Amino acid sequence: KEILEKYHDLFTLQWEGVIGNIRVPSQAEWEQLLTNCSAFLFYGMERLMSQTLLNRLVAMNIPKCHLMIILDLVRSKQSYQRITNSDIHKSCLHIAIERPKETAMLLSLTGVRCIIANQWYTTLQENAERLEILFENLLSVGRTTGQTVRILQK
Secondary structure, rough: OOHHHHHHHHOOOOOOOOOOOOOOOOOHHHHHHHOOOOOOEEEEEOOOHHHHOOHHHHHHOOOOOOOOEEEEEEOOHHHHHHHHHHHOOOOHHHHHHHHHHHHHHHHHHHHHOOOEEEEOOEEEHHHHHHOOOHHHHHHHHHOHHHHHHHHOOO
């Protein structure tokens, strides 16, 4: 929340979204946010694709979304339990499609132009540091996404 407030004025006056610790977004909210955004940030637990209905997402057309930042793959005891209970009802193929590389491919096919995402599990603190680096370089300094990702890799 602090990071969003810090960069609020630098980027846009139209930050719009849902803070998940207040409530979990509905499928309709996910769809509205995705189809109406030029940039989308997911900062949350477990896998982004476990939060949405896969069949609805694949049918979406999201050409307005120029950048999607996915800072997910954080695991807590509660999130692991929730995702395990959810995965019981999914096929192995469905679970495989929720992995980072497959998620990026699916989002690319729906029209998202640039995707920055975690590839492996991490901590909330590490994701907060990544988000700070991303916003500092993309919004304050004005670097390209490629330059910014390169800085993250270092």
